[in-house]
Amino acid sequence: GNSVTQMEGPVTLSEEAFLTINCTYTATGYPSLFWYVQYPGEGLQLLLKATKADDKGSNKGFEATYRKETTSFHLEKGSVQVSDSAVYFCALSSIIQGAQKLVFGQGTRLTINP
């Protein structure tokens, strides 16, 4: 079945450091890939997405490229800020029995220190 594996956390970085959160997936067909972010006490917000191989999603300085050959969708940011502290979820989307189902990774808690 479909699955997503994320780099285990927690991850702690200093402000302005480079960030990479690894994400790999297993899926049949051609799923869409997403990164969601969850700030404390809130629901999930879509951060970025990619719908086909070699697509690059980007938003708020974050980027991720859909790599079919390595089945990966790693999240990167060149210079993180304290406000980026949150839990990040990688997810894939597939249609099963007519339903769009998201399969999530376990999440990576990111803490940025000033």
Next chain:
Amino acid sequence: NAGVMQNPRHLVRRRGQEARLRCSPMKGHSHVYWYRQLPEEGLKFMVYLQKENIIDESGMPKERFSAEFPKEGPSILRIQQVVRGDSAAYFCASSPRDSSYNSPLHFGNGTRLTVT
């Protein structure tokens, strides 16, 4: 321009009581999904509903859990005779009727259920 609205935000129940969680989808959305997030884990799919129909409940526990999305009013996730293991954050998401698989789901802020 309200997003997905869930209430209550926090719910405390004693073992054996019933929990009712409500979700109003975004305006114009007729598909509702419920996900559960156990502490320090990712979200797990529970059930997918359209108005008056349960389309896929493959992620729902076989006993004590039920969901509905009536023609009028919010979607309800109901947990009977709650146990401590039901303590989790329950998230609702919605999508438009004609969404495709690459349309992102819109999530509510969740209901955090604590069973004492």
